[in-house]
Structures are given as structure tokens and as C-alpha cells.
Amino acid sequence: MKEITGSTQLFGIVADPIAQVRTPQVLNAWFSRQGVDGVLVPFHVGSEDLATAFDAFRRMRNLGGFIVTVPHKTDTVALCDEVSERARAIGAANAVRREADGRLVGDMFDGMGFVEGLKSQGHDPRGRSVLLLGAGGAAAAIAHALAEAGVEQLTIANRTVAKAQAIAERTMHSVPGIRVHAVEKAESANHDMVVNATSLGMRADDPLPIAASQLRPGLLVAEIIMKPEMTALLQTAQENGCTIHLGRHMLDCQANLMGEFMLGRSVA
Ligand SMILES: NC(=O)c1ccc[n+]([C@@H]2O[C@H](COP(=O)([O-])OP(=O)(O)OC[C@H]3O[C@@H](n4cnc5c(N)ncnc54)[C@H](OP(=O)(O)O)[C@@H]3O)[C@@H](O)[C@H]2O)c1
Incomplete structure (x- = not known):
């Protein structure tokens, strides 16, 4: 198993419930194939706390981004600082990148x-x-x-x-x-x-x-x-x-x- 160090970049998947998600297995295998020093972990966040979590994500300097799934894909569009035209047209986003200045940029890949x-x-x-x-x-x-x-x-x-x-x-x-x-x-x-x-x-x-x-x-x-x-x-x-x-x-x-x-x- 990959060693996580102080310089490993953090990624997450945000969902409620969370136990059923398969993204950690799939993305961590992808990181390892790509030679990326990153780890993706599950973040269990309910709808009532989503805005607070997004504010915390803006401030986490070693966070590269996160995946969003049930039931947060629609709310994510309004909570990001910027979203792609595609995400706006669909009205939902399922991936967010954290820029170096903390801005959260969303897109939709389903x-x-x-x-x-x-x-x-x-x-x-x-x-x-x-x-x-x-x-x-x-x-x-x-x-x-x-x-x-x-x-x-x-x-x-x-x-x-x-x-x-x-x-x-x-x-x-x-x-x-x-x-x-x-x-x-x-x-x-x-x-x-x-x-x-x-x-x-x-x-x-x-x-x-x-x-x-x-x-x-x-x-x-x-x-x-x-x-x-x-x-x-x-x-x-x-x-x-x-x-x-x-x-x-x-x-x-x-x-x-x-x-x-x-x-x-x-x-x-
Ligand atoms: N493979 C992947 O990567 C991937 C990615 C995303 C989602 N999914 C899967 O896609 C499925 C749908 O996800 P979603 O986020 O689109 O869910 P959703 O927004 O809740 O939509 C559910 C859809 O199913 C219909 N439906 C539910 N129960 C029904 C019933 N008894 N009879 C007829 N229609 C019924 C709903 O009809 P009404 O509009 O009439 O309620 C609605 O069209 C889930 O199984 C999810 O796991 C897979």
C-alpha cells in the first residue's frame, strides 16, 4: 500500500450516505497508475453542513479537490466560486478543483x-x-x-x-x-x-x-x-x-x- 507522507496531496469524496461509494478505490488506483502522490478519502457530510464544509475546503491548503455525489450535486453549483458552462447547463456538478488561492471550481463528468x-x-x-x-x-x-x-x-x-x-x-x-x-x-x-x-x-x-x-x-x-x-x-x-x-x-x-x-x- 502507498505510504502517505506530509507532502501527500489530499482529495475527497463528499456524500451522505457515504459507505456505498466506489470512488476511493477507483481514484486511488488511478493516482497510483499515474504516479501521483495523492490520496482520496471519504468525507461524510450532510446537506445542512455542506456550505460549512465548502468554506473549510477553501482553507485547506493541501486539498487538491473533491468528488461530490448523492445528494449534493445540485447544491454544489451554487457553493462553488466558478463552474463550467456544462455544469451550469445541467444544473449539477460532481467534481471540484481547489485552486492555489482557495477558489473552488466545479465541473460535471457523469x-x-x-x-x-x-x-x-x-x-x-x-x-x-x-x-x-x-x-x-x-x-x-x-x-x-x-x-x-x-x-x-x-x-x-x-x-x-x-x-x-x-x-x-x-x-x-x-x-x-x-x-x-x-x-x-x-x-x-x-x-x-x-x-x-x-x-x-x-x-x-x-x-x-x-x-x-x-x-x-x-x-x-x-x-x-x-x-x-x-x-x-x-x-x-x-x-x-x-x-x-x-x-x-x-x-x-x-x-x-x-x-x-x-x-x-x-x-x-
Ligand atoms: N455508473 C455511474 O457512474 C453512475 C453515476 C451517477 C448515478 N448512477 C446511478 O444512476 C441512478 C440514478 O441516479 P440519480 O442521481 O439520477 O437519481 P435521482 O435523481 O433520484 O433520479 C431517479 C430517477 O429514477 C426514477 N424512478 C425512481 N423510482 C422509480 C419508480 N419506482 N418507477 C419509475 N421511475 C422511478 C425517478 O423518476 P421520478 O422523476 O418520477 O421520481 C428519476 O427519473 C442511481 O442508481 C445511481 O446509482 C450511476
Whole structure:
């Protein structure tokens, strides 16, 4: 195991709850591969204390940056001193870099991580027609990144259709030329790719996020849930002859983007 010394740079992940996060394992392995003298540790901070924690982070001179996850991604936009255009358009940030003068700069990599993950498995989304299930924080970031990646058409299906409509409008505003539709009922006809960005699939008794009959052979079915690795959706999709894409590729690809960003190296 790496030795932590007085000159090791500190990084964190801020969440509540915290025990489920996988970022420490993934980012510390990345630091070690990159030869970076840094360590990333979990910071368990609740919403009521987030602003106080950010003030403390500004004053911690050996803090390089931190990752932000549930439930803080939206609040992070207002608490940073500066955020990227992408984070502002999505309304959420999940990585913060601390500049030498203590300023906190936020950016959002969920969507880029997802798109890079797809490409890493040979599934370039450019020109595809995508059905995105869900309209929460992860879906907003993925919609934006898929639009930027040049999908031909995007449909967002969500139980609360108003949230899907809001993401559709924001995406069309920030990525001109993309067509985004919001619907309540998920139907895969006229689409060649389905992405599950709902939280359905984490628990064994969750219903499928889309009817099994919609999973026809040839469709690419992508998951963003990491645990379990084979969700009921992926199992059913595989049985029905679809190509499947696992949730872990999104985090694996984000690690590189978030690490480079926190170290102040340029990220697209
Ligand atoms: N692989 C990765 O790197 C990565 C990164 C980020 C997130 N994630 C995963 O992505 C998932 C979503 O995260 P999030 O932050 O976007 O969550 P969120 O903001 O809470 O959104 C949850 C979404 O799931 C829908 N949903 C929840 N329960 C439902 C039900 N019973 N029936 C129908 N729809 C339901 C919600 O619909 P309503 O809007 O109608 O409530 C909403 O669209 C989580 O499992 C998270 O672990 C993975």
C-alpha cells in the first residue's frame, strides 16, 4: 500500500450516505497508475453542513479537490466560486478543483463518463436514436452529453413527465440542433439504443424500467447502475437478444476525467 507522507496531496469524496461509494478505490488506483502522490478519502457530510464544509475546503491548503455525489450535486453549483458552462447547463456538478488561492471550481463528468464508457466498448452514440429512461440528476447529465456527442434523436421517458420535459428543453437550449422529446411511457420503436438512468434495478424487487416486450433483438441496452452488475434489465435484454452495456464503464471512464480535472490538467 502507498505510504502517505506530509507532502501527500489530499482529495475527497463528499456524500451522505457515504459507505456505498466506489470512488476511493477507483481514484486511488488511478493516482497510483499515474504516479501521483495523492490520496482520496471519504468525507461524510450532510446537506445542512455542506456550505460549512465548502468554506473549510477553501482553507485547506493541501486539498487538491473533491468528488461530490448523492445528494449534493445540485447544491454544489451554487457553493462553488466558478463552474463550467456544462455544469451550469445541467444544473449539477460532481467534481471540484481547489485552486492555489482557495477558489473552488466545479465541473460535471457523469454524462461525459457515460459517453466515453460507451465508446470504450465500441458503441459510438453519434447518429443513433436513443431512448433515455429517467429524468433525475444522472439522466440530465447523460442527455446533455449524448446531445453533444451527436445523437440523431433523443427521447426521455420518465414517470414524472414534467421532469423529462424540463431536461429536454434545457438540452435543446444548450446544444442547438438536437431534437429531444419527453414522454411518460417508454417505447423503444424507432430507437436503436435504450439507456437506464432511473434508480430501478438496484434492489432485487424493483420492477423493470421498461417493459420486457420492448427489448427486441439488435437493440443496445445500456445500464448505469453498478451494483448489481447484471441488473434484471440487462439479464432480460440479454435473453431477448439485445447487446448489453454495463454500468461500471461509466465510472471507470469518469475516473480519468475527474482525476485530470482535479489535478488541473485540461479536460475537454
Ligand atoms: N455508473 C455511474 O457512474 C453512475 C453515476 C451517477 C448515478 N448512477 C446511478 O444512476 C441512478 C440514478 O441516479 P440519480 O442521481 O439520477 O437519481 P435521482 O435523481 O433520484 O433520479 C431517479 C430517477 O429514477 C426514477 N424512478 C425512481 N423510482 C422509480 C419508480 N419506482 N418507477 C419509475 N421511475 C422511478 C425517478 O423518476 P421520478 O422523476 O418520477 O421520481 C428519476 O427519473 C442511481 O442508481 C445511481 O446509482 C450511476
